[in-house]
Amino acid sequence: MAIERTLSIIKPDAVAKNVIGQIYSRFEGAGLKIVAARMTQLSQAEAEGFYAVHAARPFFKDLVNFMISGPVMIQVLEGENAIAAHRDLMGATDPKKAEKGTIRADFADSIDANAVHGSDAAETAAVEIAYYFPALNVYSR
Ligand code: UDP
Numbered sequence: 001m002a003i004e005r006t007l008s009i010i011k012p013d014a015v016a017k018n019v020i021g022q023i024y025s026r027f028e029g030a031g032l033k034i035v036a037a038r039m040t041q042l043s044q045a046e047a048e049g050f051y052a053v054h055a056a057r058p059f060f061k062d063l064v065n066f067m068i069s070g071p072v073m074i075q076v077l078e079g080e081n082a083i084a085a086h087r088d089l090m091g092a093t094d095p096k097k098a099e100k101g102t103i104r105a106d107f108a109d110s111i112d113a114n115a116v117h118g119s120d121a122a123e124t125a126a127v128e129i130a131y132y133f134p135a136l137n138v139y140s141r
Contacts, residue, residue, distance in 0.1 A: 004082040005035070005138075007128035009117035012070035014107050015039075020073050023103055023116065026089050027077055036076040036138045042068050050131060059112070066112055074132050078140060083125055086118045 010020055047067040054060050091102025098105040108115040119125035
């Protein structure tokens with residue numbers, strides 16, 4: 001197994017629910033290290049750029065509006081198989097379909113407000129990490 005890095009975003013709904021710490025505990029419990037972190041309120045341009053791959057989808061405008069509706073907590077997670085391990089912790093995109101005990105099953109209300117984002121492959125992880133974190137702000141220890 002390879003040591004990987006992946007980008008995690010705790011979305012505005014989960015930040016508003018005050019569950020950042022509970023979600024961080026799940027990362028740590030699964031052996032994922034938080035090697036960079038930043039709380040921010042995304043601008044419309046930042047959210048549109050981040051989700052550019054979904055620009056043609058019918059939900060794009062609502063997704064962008066949701067992502068800028070409040071602060072988000074953005075982090076880089078590092079560990080063995082981090083990309084898939086993180087996706088397992090997150091659960092399915094639609095919380096109604098997410099397995100019991102996953103972050104989305106426990107904290108998300110709907111497919112629109114679904115608590116967390118996680119990179120889905122090595123290529124997207126590299127692009128997404130670079131989007132939010134200049135290399136100098138990532139600490140591997
Ligand atoms: N999304 C949505 N409606 C949909 C599908 C997706 O609002 O019908 C949003 C949802 O917030 C999701 C994000 O778009 O997390 C990106 O979709 P993707 O299919 O990449 O899901 P993810 O990788 O986040 O599970």
